[in-house]
Amino acid sequence: MISVAAPGRVNLIGDHTDYTGGLVLPMVLERRTTIVGEFVDERRWSLVSADDPDPLEIDLPVVDPTAVRPTWGRYVAGVVHEFERDGRPVPGFVGRVTTDLPIGSGLSSSAALEVAVARVVGAAADAPVDDPVDVALRCQRAERTATGVPCGIMDQLCIAVGRPAHATLIDCHDLSFRSIGLPDEIDVVVEFVAPRALAASAYAERVEQTSAVESAIGPLRSATLADVERLEDPVLRRRARHVVTENRRVRDFVDALEAIDLPALGRLMTESHRSLSDDFETSTPTMDRAAAEMASRPGFLGARLTGGGFGGCVVGLRRK
Ligand code: GLA
Secondary structure, eight states, X not given: OEEEEEEEEEEEXXXXXXXXXXXXXXXXXXXXXXXXXXXXXXXXXXXXXXXXXXXXXXXXXXXXXXXXXXXXXXXHHHHXXXXXXXXXXOOEEEEEEEEOSOTTSSSOHXXXXXXXXXXXXXXXXXXXXXXXXXXXXXXXXXXXXXXXXXXXXXXXHHHHHOOTTEEEXXXXXXXXXXXXXXXXXXXXXXXXXXXXXXXXXXXXXXXXXXXXXXXXXXXXXXOOHHHHHTOOSHHHHHHHHHHHHHHHHHHHHHHHHHHTOHHHHHHHHHHHHHHHXXXXXXXXXXHHHHHHHHHHSTTEEEEEEESSOSSEEEEEEEEO
């Protein structure tokens, strides 16, 4: 019998920067997805989920993850497929999935499931899976296949390498990462606000827009605000300004964490929210209100929308 788990994640700062090779600062949550089960001789994966009456049955080798039902099984099949297609043997498996992550709320329940599946594959004696960056890249490809959304690497890499109670600074260009302890003086507060609407199509549109920006002015990760001003299209200029200033905010946030400059942390979160709302336009009036309301509570330093946007969660920092 094996038991593996993978946590959800919340992003403290650095949203919509990963797919242009920028900086992100997510952290893993205590809530997690667990898979318990055993390897079997038959060439199949059978999983039951505590959150879905329909079981998942997939024959190995996986042929088309996008055709799998129930749909959460596409993440599972996608990860198995990523290992099988470069010749790594994946044994049959029968098990059960449980999670205390709210599903589809923007805390990366899908990436947690993907990394948990990769850990099941890694638990097979003849297929060691020990490079977390390799695991994250496979899981990212599986997510893209399962959903058709051209997501970045943040969620999967944070989940694959994150340490409890630490933020993970990731440079999404070279996939280097570093754990950063959070000051004892603060708590991170995460609250679900609203389901995400139109998130997939709007996300893909943002990826296209930033790619159009990069065709005009070169890599956003090294662009300056003067480069941004050269863009003629006002929408592309706003998108680019968000990314350039957000990368700067991630650096400043890390400095403020290390200097325990609590007011700076709050100010950067509030600025990040405003940039997501005004320039990147991934917020909604409901999310704007929720972030402002959280930031105004006694003891709160600041708050912002976290993740892909168009709903989901807000994250804030509170003095202990
Ligand atoms: C989603 C994607 C990530 C990242 C965030 C926005 O969570 O999966 O790759 O782009 O949105 O920061």
